[in-house]
Amino acid sequence: MNYTNTLKIALNALRRNKFRAFLTMLGIIIGVASVIAMLAIGQGSKKSIQDEMSSMGTNMIFIMPGADMRGGVRQSASDMQTLKLSDVEAIKEQCSAVSAVSPQVSSSSQAVVGNNNWPTSVYGVDNDYLEIRKYSIETGRNFSDREVKTYAKVCLVGQTVIENLFPNGENPIGQSIRVGTIPLKIIGVLAEKGENGMGQDQDDMIIAPYTTVQKRMLAITYIQSIFASAASEDVNDQAIEQISETLRRTHKLKADDADDFSVRSQAEMVQMFSSVSDMMTMLLGAIAGISLLVGGIGIMNIMYVSVTERTKEIGLRLSVGGRGNDIMMQFLVESILLSVSGGIIGILLGLGSSTAVSALMNWPTVIVPMSVVFAFLVCTVIGVFFGWYPARKAASLNPIDALRYE
Amino acid sequence: MGNKIIQVNELKKNFHVGEITVHALKGIDLEIEEGEFVAIMGTSGSGKSTMLNILGCLDKPSDGIYKLDGISMGDMNKNELAGLRNEKLGFVFQSYNLLPRTTALENVEMPLYYNSRVKAKERRERALAALDAVGLADRMHHMPNQMSGGQQQRVAIARSLVNDPRVILADEATGNLDTRTSYEIMSLFQDLNDQGKTIIFVTHESDIARFMKRNVVFKDGRIVKEEWVKDRFNAKQMLTELPVDQDVI
Numbered sequence: 216m217n218y219t220n221t222l223k224i225a226l227n228a229l230r231r232n233k234f235r236a237f238l239t240m241l242g243i244i245i246g247v248a249s250v251i252a253m254l255a256i257g258q259g260s261k262k263s264i265q266d267e268m269s270s271m272g273t274n275m276i277f278i279m280p281g282a283d284m285r286g287g288v289r290q291s292a293s294d295m296q297t298l299k300l301s302d303v304e305a306i307k308e309q310c311s312a313v314s315a316v317s318p319q320v321s322s323s324s325q326a327v328v329g330n331n332n333w334p335t336s337v338y339g340v341d342n343d344y345l346e347i348r349k350y351s352i353e354t355g356r357n358f359s360d361r362e363v364k365t366y367a368k369v370c371l372v373g374q375t376v377i378e379n380l381f382p383n384g385e386n387p388i389g390q391s392i393r394v395g396t397i398p399l400k401i402i403g404v405l406a407e408k409g410e411n412g413m414g415q416d417q418d419d420m421i422i423a424p425y426t427t428v429q430k431r432m433l434a435i436t437y438i439q440s441i442f443a444s445a446a447s448e449d450v451n452d453q454a455i456e457q458i459s460e461t462l463r464r465t466h467k468l469k470a471d472d473a474d475d476f477s478v479r480s481q482a483e484m485v486q487m488f489s490s491v492s493d494m495m496t497m498l499l500g501a502i503a504g505i506s507l508l509v510g511g512i513g514i515m516n517i518m519y520v521s522v523t524e525r526t527k528e529i530g531l532r533l534s535v536g537g538r539g540n541d542i543m544m545q546f547l548v549e550s551i552l553l554s555v556s557g558g559i560i561g562i563l564l565g566l567g568s569s570t571a572v573s574a575l576m577n578w579p580t581v582i583v584p585m586s587v588v589f590a591f592l593v594c595t596v597i598g599v600f601f602g603w604y605p606a607r608k609a610a611s612l613n614p615i616d617a618l619r620y621e
Numbered sequence: 622m623g624n625k626i627i628q629v630n631e632l633k634k635n636f637h638v639g640e641i642t643v644h645a646l647k648g649i650d651l652e653i654e655e656g657e658f659v660a661i662m663g664t665s666g667s668g669k670s671t672m673l674n675i676l677g678c679l680d681k682p683s684d685g686i687y688k689l690d691g692i693s694m695g696d697m698n699k700n701e702l703a704g705l706r707n708e709k710l711g712f713v714f715q716s717y718n719l720l721p722r723t724t725a726l727e728n729v730e731m732p733l734y735y736n737s738r739v740k741a742k743e744r745r746e747r748a749l750a751a752l753d754a755v756g757l758a759d760r761m762h763h764m765p766n767q768m769s770g771g772q773q774q775r776v777a778i779a780r781s782l783v784n785d786p787r788v789i790l791a792d793e794a795t796g797n798l799d800t801r802t803s804y805e806i807m808s809l810f811q812d813l814n815d816q817g818k819t820i821i822f823v824t825h826e827s828d829i830a831r832f833m834k835r836n837v838v839f840k841d842g843r844i845v846k847e848e849w850v851k852d853r854f855n856a857k858q859m860l861t862e863l864p865v866d867q868d869v870i
């Protein structure tokens with residue numbers, strides 16, 4: 216028998232049971248659609264985290280006190296006092312791959328203007344900090360070297376703080392803001408930056424010279440962390456290496472001493488978050504994959520029932536000259552038609568719902584072309600695999616036994 | 622005449638059911654010539670269907686020789702038997718065996734799908750001609766459940782004719798029908814036979830057997846009587862004599 220005939224017979228058989236065919240396909244449809252949508256959502260969130268972190272500057276490097284004990288128990292970084300201002304100076308002078316460097320000390324304080332107050336964080340930094348962390352000034356100016364040297368009572372303020380302390384839209388420049396017990400003069404307002412990849416509000420902050428925060432607020436001489444910029448993304452690794460060497464030297468560590476600081480780059484963080492969201496994507500995909508498998512078993516179940524239910528039909532087809540092979544092909548083609556058309560509908564539904572999710576819920580989605588190809592292949596395989604056994608059973612029937620079957 | 626289309630020698634068929642062996646056919650000798658119209662008769666369980674199934678290549682004999690159109694069945698494989706059924710044989714069953722939710726036309730076309738030499742256009746033409754021959758051309762788009770038993774059986778007969786078979790085999794083809802409809806079906810078979818078709822018709826009803834030319838009576842897996850029918854019934858004439866509103870059961 217030729218293929219067109221097999222196809223026609225199979226199509227006619229499915230047409231006779233439209234509703235059941237649809238129900239059978241439903242499992243595949245849902246399975247495929249969820250695989251595609253899940254992967255699209257997973258990839259979308261990965262990409263948006265990556266974009267977000269890259270926008271913070273991929274050549275940013277940060278240095279924390281204390282040994283690097285990823286995953287292990289570690290003291291709170293701010294309690295450790297291994298980083299000194301001399302470290303910053305040394306990095307500035309000795310590391311050729313580093314283009315900018317700034318210390319950071321921070322304190323959580325209540326900020327007050329008139330009757331309004333707002334709990335926020337004050338970061339004490341050098342004036343290169345804005346460049347390193349890709350902050351920009353909307354109005355006003357950055358503080359000068361002189362203001363750093365003289366512990367000047369000046370500050371730059373983020374948008375969230377402005378909104379809460381100046382609710383009536385007054386011009387904040389030149390106004391005084393009391394942070395803890397210290398009054399600071401606002402000399403600049405930072406441009407809005409939004410949330411970072413971890414959902415932190417990057418506009419809820421006050422920036423002041425580190426000297427001011429060290430002496431006037433915290434009364435400490437050490438620094439809590441150091442931020443630096445590699446000269447370019449390409450020299451990231453080189454910069455990290457130079458920083459480590461420099462700090463080991465200034466800290467007078469012996470060859471077999473462990474580092475008493477840790478150096479991380481933004482690029483590393485991007486990678487870490489990417490691998491986390493890759494794992495999430497895989498998990499989502501696996502769950503969706505299971506529903507695809509269940510859909511496949513649904514097809515097998517229906518095909519199996521259908522062989523039993525249609526034993527008389529099989530007997531009739533055999534009696535008019537259908538060969539075992541013809542019968543087997545009919546059932547196999549039916550099963551493949553079901554799963555492949557279910558797959559196609561599922562792919563369209565998956566693409567549609569991914570688009571809808573990103574449009575309606577503002578979730579980023581990225582369609583993965585491979586997942587479409589993969590879903591299609593899996594459906595074909597499911598059709599063959601789960602259709603095979605029932606089809607073989609149908610083909611092996613004896614004509615007379617099939618005809619007499621009640 | 623004279624061409625022996627069916628030759629059966631010492632044919633036996635045993636069924637094994639658990640420990641027991643049922644001897645359904647215990648040595649049958651039978652010859653049927655082209656153009657014959659033979660009734661296979663006998664009580665229930667006498668082996669009629671078993672015989673017909675073997676003649677129709679649906680089942681294999683346990684022993685003995687069966688030649689169809691000069692070809693011995695003994696050394697044919699499953700696929701060759703299927704090809705033989707497709708080209709040389711037509712079946713009519715007691716319960717019609719039409720595909721549900723499938724039009725009369727498509728039911729009649731069905732056997733031709735398994736003959737790759739017949740193209741789509743020819744398939745349609747031949748199915749229409751077969752439906753026309755049984756007087757159902759106007760019902761070709763009807764589904765089985767939209768037709769009476771007699772009409773369904775006529776569709777089944779059209780299906781058995783569509784491949785222009787050498788022999789038509791019918792097993793209790795009137796068994797589910799009332800008298801008038803039975804006569805109508807017999808009239809159709811008589812016409813086909815008049816046109817030269819060889820027909821073998823299994824029935825346990827002796828009045829139905831009188832529409833045929835020759836009767837072969839089975840009992841316990843053996844032929845106990847063979848006779849040519851004297852005073853053969855003519856279905857068309859009997860139909861005119863039947864009371865119009867009343868079915869004689």
Ligand SMILES: Nc1ncnc2c1ncn2[C@@H]1O[C@H](COP(=O)(O)OP(=O)(O)O)[C@@H](O)[C@H]1O
Binds near residue numbers: 636637643644663665
């Ligand atoms: N598939 C089978 N398995 C076991 N016994 C069978 C089978 N088919 C027929 N028989 C037995 O063979 C005998 C003849 O059956 P059958 O040819 O169907 O009789 P008839 O058609 O004359 O009523 C019966 O005793 C029946 O029980």
Ligand SMILES: [Mg+2]
Binds near residue numbers: 669670671
């Ligand atoms: Mg019988």
